[in-house]
Amino acid sequence: MTWKQVFTSSVGKKLVMGLTGISLVLFLVVHASINATVFADLFNSEENGEMFNKAAHFMGSTVLIRIMEIGLFGGIILHIAQGYLLSLENQQKRSVGYAVAYKDGSKWYSRSMGLLGTIILLFLVLHLYHFWVSARFTNKGLEESVSYNGVEMHNMFGLMKATFSEWWIFLVYSLGCISLGYHLAHGFQSAFRTLGVHNKRYTTMLISIGYGFSVFITLVFILMPLSFLLGWIG
Amino acid sequence: MLDAKIPSGSLEDKWVDYKGHCKLVNPANKRKLEVIVVGTGLAGASAAASLGELGYKVKAFCFQDSPRRAHSIAAQGGINAAKNYQNDGDSVFRLFYDTVKGGDYRAREANVHRLAEVSTSIIDQCVAQGVPFAREYGGLLSNRSFGGTQVQRTFYAAGQTGQQLLIGAYQALERQIALGNVTMYSRHEMLEIVKVEGKARGIIARNLISGELERHFGHAVLLCTGGYGNVFYLSTNAMGSNVTAAWKAHRQGAAFANPCFTQIHPTCIPVSGDHQSKLTLMSESLRNDGRIWVPKKQNDTRKAIDIPEDERDYYLERRYPAFGNLVPRDVASRAAKERCDAGYGVGTSKQAVYLDYADAIIRYGKIEAGKEGRNDVPAAEVIAMGKQVVKEKYGNLFDMYEKITGENPYEFPMRIYPAVHYTMGGLWVDYELQTTVPGLYALGEANFSDHGANRLGASALMQGLADGYFVIPYTVGNYLAEEIYSKAIETTHPAFEEAEKSVSDRIYTLMNIKGKQSVESFHKRLGKIIWNKCGMARSKDGLEEAIRDVQALKREFWSDVRIPGEINEMNPELDKANRVADFIELGELMCVDALNRNESCGGHFREEYQTPEGEALRDDENYMYVAAWEFKGEHQWELHKEALNYEVIKPSQRNYK
Amino acid sequence: MxxxxxxxxxxxxxxxxxxxxxxxxxxxxxxxxxxxxxxxxxxxxxxxxxxxxxxxxxxxxxxxxxxxxxxxxxxxxxxxxxxxxxxxxxxxxxxxxxxxxxxxxPWRANAFPVVKDLMVDRSAFDRIIQAGGYISVNTGNAVDGNALPINKKDADDSFAAAMCIGCGACVAACKNSSAMLFMSAKVSHLALLPQGDPERNSRVLNMVAQMDKEGFGACTNTGACEATCPKEISLSNIARLNQEYLSASLVADK
The missing domain is CATH 3.10.20.30 (Beta-grasp domain)
Structure with a gap:
């Protein structure tokens, strides 16, 4: 059994999905933690996004993290490409469909990972355009920098504030985050099953953690644009 | 005509001596020898796998879509083996003795002793294959008790022992298929035996998908095709179970032995209406804990739970205090019929008795409470705990009962009634399992050899696997050793031509009757005749009438059956017609045999021959023989008798009191 | 009534x-x-x-x-x-x-072609078993049944997996027409028993390869198979198969 055979088998392909999925979950944890620093504003009226801007600067200027970023993009691309390929392959296994579909046996979001993933992908494009492209390349919306203790850096906080001042952007972000939540609701526990976790003790635990994580991450991410929109912060 | 070829020597040495002296085939020659195995149940799958392992070229056939579907899979309760793991006094001799006694002294001593001897190896083999038998907390194998014995020697896997054993044999078979030693032909039905110079040399099989007839050569042909219980239309057999292969062999010269010995199983779910297509068994293991009763008052219409304890008649416990609810099947069935005929039956049809778990639930509940060291558990909680235990032991059976009847057996007693379950009769075979046609063997339920006039519970699985794993590899080798010089015969040989033509002619005739009545309706009518006249109770007048009725039905069938569809395509109606045509002929022979046997023994109960207490009255003087019938032409058979000589066991009236 | x-x-x-x-x-x-x-x-x-x-x-x-x-x-x-x-x-x-x-x-899946009306061809299941769904023990090779005590829980779990009747409902229910529940039931049945240990690695690798060859889809853990299974074979068997597969491929030779 060569590695190629392993990773091109149906189980191997799922392993790729599961492993990349779990690494993306880890990325979400990091992403959400750093972004949560915007809420420092709530506790300190002098803050004005300082902690967040510093954190963003650290992420953008550390070599190791930039290297990891490449890995992250690799993972995302692998996850997307493999996901589409698998969906396509799986659909081809039943040329003549049913007149009455079987729906009771599984959750709608478990059956709709492809659709949810596509929504997330579209959202991701917009999201990258808003922040990542601006920060790295175009500098759009970041013309005025801030400086703390003599270190000059992007005012990412300001960019967020500006971006989320529009209702439609908030709605698109919410849709993206909710899709992500449902994607995770299935994907989180599914990834661990694919990696072979079968003991009742751990599966029960992972299912609960998975649901908890999906809800939590969705709320945290939605709360940010909402807070800016309603002027709670910024 | 009948030479049982029982080896000489003392009973316990016969098999050992046989194995020590039978002829062997060297590995190079085995590769050149082809063996056909028809049927892939326990006997067939185990035989095909074992012979494949030895190096023979094996072709296996089954009519189902996969060998794993064979009806052995439905056996619930367990498999006997003289392991004596329970230290309760079991031994090879005791298993042998119980089986001969249970069979009402109509089985061949040497065969039964061999069966008891190899029984222990079966368990070992199955465990090695990964059959997940029930185990104790210490990790060792668990046993339970079954009817007709006083030791615990039954190994089991919940209520699905047959399934697990068959899957074990099936996997062994699939492994040989993967290795190229066995070629599997599923969705194929054997429709003729091909004989060349008096020896069985092949078969004609119909590919059930394309409808084509195929010729297959074999140096030997093994029929592992199960029993013929479906002659009764309603039985616990699978819908496809049939006698066709055995019947073709019979018409080609293989004697059919003791066809009237059929087993009626006491604990089945009663018939609910005319639409019924089959009956469902509730494992005999349920009699371990359940109590069987009817009301003491005739035509009592009260609900079971409204009938007070002292108005219930636990008739098995009353009549047979020593064995109680665990009397052998024939005895339990007859006792149920006696009560129902006398007007004590329950349910809407009045053709049912109660199997009650209320006592067992309380007993187990108290044990559970005791384990927790509590003496003051309220009654409701005891019952809840007891139900949990019963659920663990018999849950799947209770669920099945509820699905079929819509009643909850944890709350209300189950209604049960006897139903046709197994056929002890079958193709006559000698000690080597060879029929009266050289090169043609019959294994498992398809032969007659080991169960006499009544089979004990958990012995069918034992016999099927004994024949397939441990007997046939030796005995067929003894035959094939002589065949190493016979080259494979081309299937263009005139014998094949002729056999195929007779099959296609018959199919053509059937299709062109174009009458008005469906195959199913004929089958139902046949079943009614046989059940009423040759079922649980038989009489001379009834049997004579039945013979006339069956003959008339045969004429009607061949002039008015309607089979839609074409010959050269998948045509389940045609498959069924082929089978029913053979059942009709067999039905007649069953009645002929039952009429000949002027005694009652085991499953064969002639109303004229019973003790004043209503027990079966054997006539050892005149009927201690195997009735082997030779086919002589339409409606004609010649009786050959194989005398049964009991050298070790002294036959007596079976006493379970 | x-x-x-x-x-x-x-x-x-x-x-x-x-x-x-x-x-x-x-x-x-x-x-x-x-x-x-x-x-x-x-x-x-x-x-x-x-x-x-x-x-x-x-x-x-x-x-x-x-x-x-x-x-x-x-x-x-x-x-x-x-x-x-x-x-x-x-x-x-x-x-x-x-x-x-x-x-x-009828069951709909390319791996289960229709034979006629509501009948389908499920021989792909037999071929998956042929790929490794057995323990290689020839008749007569066995030691005493009680020579190898087996933890009751393992025996019970193994039995629960072995209850699979091979009907194919899992494939019919799965949106991907995957045979994972069927196959994992067999892999679990044998992997949970010490008798199945010697062949555990080759078994899972070969069976998965055969399943892919037969044209069944991949598992996406939706649970539809478990929900429809007449014998209530647990989804955890699939996870166990994944574990077996992962560990078998990690120690594979090539």
Whole structure:
């Protein structure tokens, strides 16, 4: 059994999905933690996004993290490409469909990972355009920098504030985050099953953690644009 | 005509001596020898796998879509083996003795002793294959008790022992298929035996998908095709179970032995209406804990739970205090019929008795409470705990009962009634399992050899696997050793031509009757005749009438059956017609045999021959023989008798009191 | 007991053989007793068709007690019909009411081609077993059954997996037509027993390869298979298979 055979088998392909999925979950944890620093504003009226801007600067200027970023993009691309390929392959296994579909046996979001993933992908494009492209390349919306203790850096906080001042952007972000939540609701526990976790003790635990994580991450991410929109912060 | 070829020597040495002296085939020659195995149940799958392992070229056939579907899979309760793991006094001799006694002294001593001897190896083999038998907390194998014995020697896997054993044999078979030693032909039905110079040399099989007839050569042909219980239309057999292969062999010269010995199983779910297509068994293991009763008052219409304890008649416990609810099947069935005929039956049809778990639930509940060291558990909680235990032991059976009847057996007693379950009769075979046609063997339920006039519970699985794993590899080798010089015969040989033509002619005739009545309706009518006249109770007048009725039905069938569809395509109606045509002929022979046997023994109960207490009255003087019938032409058979000589066991009236 | 009867409309898939296209046909059956099994209702329909000269509907069935795994039928959008943990042969007409229209389709999956009407070819399952679903022990090689004590829980879990009847409902229910539940039941059955240990690595690798070759899809853990399985084979078996697969591929030679 060569590695190629392993990773091109149906189980191997799922392993790729599961492993990349779990690494993306880890990325979400990091992403959400750093972004949560915007809420420092709530506790300190002098803050004005300082902690967040510093954190963003650290992420953008550390070599190791930039290297990891490449890995992250690799993972995302692998996850997307493999996901589409698998969906396509799986659909081809039943040329003549049913007149009455079987729906009771599984959750709608478990059956709709492809659709949810596509929504997330579209959202991701917009999201990258808003922040990542601006920060790295175009500098759009970041013309005025801030400086703390003599270190000059992007005012990412300001960019967020500006971006989320529009209702439609908030709605698109919410849709993206909710899709992500449902994607995770299935994907989180599914990834661990694919990696072979079968003991009742751990599966029960992972299912609960998975649901908890999906809800939590969705709320945290939605709360940010909402807070800016309603002027709670910024 | 009948030479049982029982080896000489003392009973316990016969098999050992046989194995020590039978002829062997060297590995190079085995590769050149082809063996056909028809049927892939326990006997067939185990035989095909074992012979494949030895190096023979094996072709296996089954009519189902996969060998794993064979009806052995439905056996619930367990498999006997003289392991004596329970230290309760079991031994090879005791298993042998119980089986001969249970069979009402109509089985061949040497065969039964061999069966008891190899029984222990079966368990070992199955465990090695990964059959997940029930185990104790210490990790060792668990046993339970079954009817007709006083030791615990039954190994089991919940209520699905047959399934697990068959899957074990099936996997062994699939492994040989993967290795190229066995070629599997599923969705194929054997429709003729091909004989060349008096020896069985092949078969004609119909590919059930394309409808084509195929010729297959074999140096030997093994029929592992199960029993013929479906002659009764309603039985616990699978819908496809049939006698066709055995019947073709019979018409080609293989004697059919003791066809009237059929087993009626006491604990089945009663018939609910005319639409019924089959009956469902509730494992005999349920009699371990359940109590069987009817009301003491005739035509009592009260609900079971409204009938007070002292108005219930636990008739098995009353009549047979020593064995109680665990009397052998024939005895339990007859006792149920006696009560129902006398007007004590329950349910809407009045053709049912109660199997009650209320006592067992309380007993187990108290044990559970005791384990927790509590003496003051309220009654409701005891019952809840007891139900949990019963659920663990018999849950799947209770669920099945509820699905079929819509009643909850944890709350209300189950209604049960006897139903046709197994056929002890079958193709006559000698000690080597060879029929009266050289090169043609019959294994498992398809032969007659080991169960006499009544089979004990958990012995069918034992016999099927004994024949397939441990007997046939030796005995067929003894035959094939002589065949190493016979080259494979081309299937263009005139014998094949002729056999195929007779099959296609018959199919053509059937299709062109174009009458008005469906195959199913004929089958139902046949079943009614046989059940009423040759079922649980038989009489001379009834049997004579039945013979006339069956003959008339045969004429009607061949002039008015309607089979839609074409010959050269998948045509389940045609498959069924082929089978029913053979059942009709067999039905007649069953009645002929039952009429000949002027005694009652085991499953064969002639109303004229019973003790004043209503027990079966054997006539050892005149009927201690195997009735082997030779086919002589339409409606004609010649009786050959194989005398049964009991050298070790002294036959007596079976006493379970 | 009540003896209510019902009249039903049936929408049944008819297909002459694998080379022809199929279509739905409408039938009506009357006076169906609530006590009947679903297949007995089909017997009534077929008797009706034989008498009118039409070909009866071909469907697979044998034991009719829920254990042989031969019956199939996808009934009103669920393999084996509306009841939980049930086979079609054990589905009883109590599950329906007078006037219902029942849609009956064959198992749909490219790996299970239609043979005729509601019958499909499930020989792919046999070939998956051939790829490694066994313990290689020749007759006569066995040691005493009690020579190898097995932890009761492992034995029970192994039995729970071995209960699979190979009916194919899992494939029929899966949106990807995956045979993972079937295959993982066999892998778990044998992996949980010490007897299955020597071949555990080659078994799982070969069986997965065969499943892929047969044209079944990949598992996406939706749980539809578990929900429809007549023997309630657990989804955790699939996870166990994944674990077996992962560890087998990590120690593979090439």
């Amino acid at each position: 009540e003896h209510n009867t019902m009249n039903l409309n049936l929408k049944v898939w008819r297909q002459k053989n694998n080379n022809t296209k199929g279509e739905f046909k409408l039938y009506r059956v009357e006076n169906i007793s609530a006590e009947m099994s679903f297949l007995e209702m089909f017997d009534v329909l077929n008797e009706q068709l034989v008498v009118t000269g039409e070909e009866p509907v071909a469907f697979d069935h044998d034991c009719r007690e829920g254990i042989c795994g031969m019956c199939s039928m996808y009934i009103n959008g669920k393999p084996h019909g509306p009841w939980q943990a049930n086979t079609t042969c054990q589905l009883h007409m109590r599950a329906f009411k007078d006037g219902d229209t029942i849609v009956v389709e």
